[in-house]
Amino acid sequence: MTDRIPKPWGHEQILVSNGKFVVKHLYLKRGQRLSVQYHRVKHESMQMVSGDGILCLMQRDLRLQKRIVMKPGEWIDIPPGQVHQLEAGEQDLLVLEVSTPELEDVVRLKDDYGRV
Numbered sequence: 001m002t003d004r005i006p007k008p009w010g011h012e013q014i015l016v017s018n019g020k021f022v023v024k025h026l027y028l029k030r031g032q033r034l035s036v037q038y039h040r041v042k043h044e045s046m047q048m049v050s051g052d053g054i055l056c057l058m059q060r061d062l063r064l065q066k067r068i069v070m071k072p073g074e075w076i077d078i079p080p081g082q083v084h085q086l087e088a089g090e091q092d093l094l095v096l097e098v099s100t101p102e103l104e105d106v107v108r109l110k111d112d113y114g115r116v
Contacts, residue, residue, distance in 0.1 A: 008113040009034060010092070019101055026086070026095040028053070033087035036062060036110035039080050044099035047075045052089035057082060062109065083109065 004011045009032035016023040028034070030051075036058065046055070048070040055076055057066040060083055068076060078084055086095065108116045 028088035028093040035108040036085045038083045039105045042102040042105040045077045047096045049094040051091040051093035053093040054087045056085045
C-alpha cells in the first residue's frame with residue numbers, strides 16, 4: 001500500500017497498480033467534491049464503501065444528465081468521455097475506485113480548487 005496522496009478534497013491511497021489496472025481509495029471530506037471531469041482513455045468503476053455521496057453525470061456543456069445518490073455497496077461504471085463529479089454529503093465519504101492505469105488522464109472542466 002502506498003502513502004496517502006493529499007488532495008484539496010481529502011486524500012487518495014493507491015492499493016494496487018500493476019500496469020493493467022489500478023485500485024485505490026478516495027477519501028472525501030464531508031461537503032467536498034472532485035472536479036467536474038472526464039477521461040479520454042481511462043475507464044473507471046466506483047463503489048461507495050462508507051459515508052454518503054452523490055455522483056453527477058453530465059454532458060460536455062455541464063448540463064446534468066443524471067444525479068445518483070450512492071449508497072454503500074453500490075457500484076457505478078464510468079466509461080471514457082463521461083463527464084462526472086463526485087461529492088461527499090454530510091459525512092466523510094470512502095470510495096473504492098478500480099480503473100485502467102491511465103492515472104494522469106484527467107480533463108477538468110470545473111474545479112472548486114483552481115486546478116482547471
